[in-house]
Amino acid sequence: MEQSEQLFTSAANAGYASRPLLLFYGISQAGRAIAAASVKAGEKEWDLAKHGITADVDGRYRRLANLGLHDTKGGGSFIGLASLLSSSTLGQGVPLGKIWCTIPELRPFPLESSNQPLHPFLGFSLQGPGERISDGEFRIYGWLDGVSKRFLRDDEERKVCEFISHYPTLTGAQEAGNQLRKVTQSFSEGECARISRVWVLKSPPENVQEWSQSLTTPYAGDERRYVFPALDGSDKPIHPLIAWWALLFSLSMLARYKPAKWTEFIDVDRSPDAASVEHALDCALHVCPELVHHTIRAVSSRRDP
Incomplete structure (x- = not known):
């Protein structure tokens, strides 16, 4: 963990040209510390x-x-x-x-659109304590905040x-029905919309908030x-630390192996994404260490990481 902290400290003193290298190796070393602290990790893991x-x-x-990333065969740290x-x-x-749009700090600084369907992180809030319905089932309403504004036009x-x-x-x-408007302007996630949904349970949970x-x-x-999406179509949402890992890896590979292209991407006169990239590299300096420390506490105590 000490190596990770030193790398993050060095990254804070580095310019944007080399910062992604230090940030990625910082989070990579932290990954080893997380694995070492995990109560469920075997020796191989x-x-x-x-x-x-x-x-x-x-x-x-x-x-x-549009820069593509994918898993490699044979496993590895990621x-x-x-x-x-x-x-x-x-x-x-x-x-x-x-990947970019799943990271909360980066919502105000999106990458230039490539017209690909995006599935960003979503906020969730309950609409009341829930209610029993006549056949003994229990209904819970909730808002999903942060969906695309296109749903305001077409729901x-x-x-x-x-x-x-x-x-x-x-x-x-499920669709909330006629009791509530399905899609409205979001009040907590910026220039977005929010969707009302309902969950029908066979019996009421002991604690709706915990549910x-x-x-x-x-x-x-x-x-x-x-609420985070699954980017690979699986039944597991992407963990925020994994999203940051993938993002920093991609930027570090550009900085290391494509320095000319990387220099262009961080040049505000040549790239519409320069300000967004700089913002991401600034955020990573404090967000990633916070995520790492929280994750270590979670995996070492069997809590939700």
Whole structure:
């Protein structure tokens, strides 16, 4: 863990040209500390080797959002840590833009659009304590905050369901019916919309608030919790530390192996993404250590990481 802290400290004193290298190796070393602290990691999982992830820096992509990343065969640190955190990975390929929008701090600084469907992190809030219905079942209403504004124009249920299907923890969410407007302007997640859904349970949960937490993942502590998508189509949402890992890996590979292209991406006169990239590299300095410390506490005590 000491090496990780030293790398993050060095990154704070480095310029944007080299900062992603230090940040990635900082989070990579932290991954080994997390594995070592995990109560469920075996000896093989503790000794994380190889990256386990590939960035297609030699591929054809004009926009940073289109840079492809995928898992590598044979496992590695990325795959091993994702398994310990019960997280999805990247499967056979995910563009960087889809990873970017799952990170809460980066919502105000999106990458230039590439017209690909995005599934960002979502906020969740209860609409009351729930209610019993006549046949003994229990109904719970909730808001999903942070969905695309396009649903304000087109809230066709088929399209809403397709969007929600990318969020494994939202399985069972149904249309709220005529009692509530399905889609409204979001008040807590900026220029977005929010969707009303209902869950019909066979019996009331012991604690509705605790039940609602099963839909979300803590983000650097329980004070902030979000609903995250599965980017590989699996039944597990991506863990926020895994999303940051993939993002920093991709930027570090550009900085290391494609320095000319990387220099262009961080030049405000040549790239529309420069300000967003700089913001991400600034945020990573404090967000990633916070995520690491929270994750170590969680995996060492069997709590939800």
